[in-house]
Amino acid sequence: MRLLTHNMLSSNIKGVTNGFPLRIEIEKVVEKQVEFNPDFLKNMFPKIEWKALVNASHSMGYVELPEEVEPSRLDSEDFLHKFHHALLELHLEEGALVCPETGRRFPVSKGIPNMLLHEDEV
Template identity: 85%
Template sequence: MRLLTHNMLSSNIKGVTNGFPLRIEVEKMVEKEVELNMDFLKNMFAKVEWRALVEASRSMGYSELPDEADSSMLDSDEFLRKFHHALLELHLEEGALVCPETGRKFPVNKGIPNMLLHEDEV
């Protein structure tokens, strides 16, 4: 699972008001290279939750993203490369996504998070 997918997922447990972002627990991560698409990144920059991406990439062991970012940075190739790498090339393979409010863990196996809820959580 890429961090772009992580960036849009929230804890969906009944009663949870602030389920975003899910904390990441990493048992195994992999890196897969993909071609950089500048227009896509510029478009995504306006949509992603930057803080969540920074924290997620740090928990995956990648700490090159700056704490704060604004759209003027998109002119820098170096910044684009880092953004690209964090957003699309880091994959959580094994581990868990953790609800920030309740601590409930959603397991991730073979890169697939299981966000199914128990009956009493719906």
Template identity: 60%
Template sequence: MKLITHNMLSCPIKGVKNGFPFRIEVGEVATREADFDPTFLRHILPRIEYGALRAAAASLGFADLPETVPEGATEDDAFLQALHHALLELHLEEGALVCPETGRRFLVNKGIPNLLLHEDEC
């Protein structure tokens, strides 16, 4: 699971108000090179909750994202490179996503988060 995906997922339990962002429990992290595509990054940046991304990246051991999105970010090559790495190259292979409100753990196995609920949670 990449952090672009982490940034779009929330705790699915009904009635949970603050189900985003998931805290990440790290088992195994992989880094895989992906093609750098600044056009795509500019396209996606407005949808990214930056604080959540930065915290998630840090929990996977990548602390190079600046505290806030810099001015002129879309033309800032160093920033876009860091953003690219955080969003698309870090993978949580094994671990869990933990709901910030309920503490419910959703396991991530083989890079696939399992967001299915038990019957009594729906």
């Protein structure tokens, strides 16, 4: 699972009001190179919750993203490469996503998070 996907997923347990962002627990991270597409990144930037991406990439062991970022940084090739790497090339392969409000763990196995809810959580 890429951090782009993490950036949109939230915990949808009944009664939870703030299920975003899910905390990441790591057992295994893999990196897969993908083609660099600056136009896509510029288009995605305004849709991304930046703080969630920074924290998620930190928990994956990548600390190159700045905490705060101005849209003008998108002109910097160096910044775009870092953004690209964090958003699209880091994969949570094994571990868990944890609901920030209830602490409920959603296991991630072979890169696939299991977000199925129990009957009493719906």
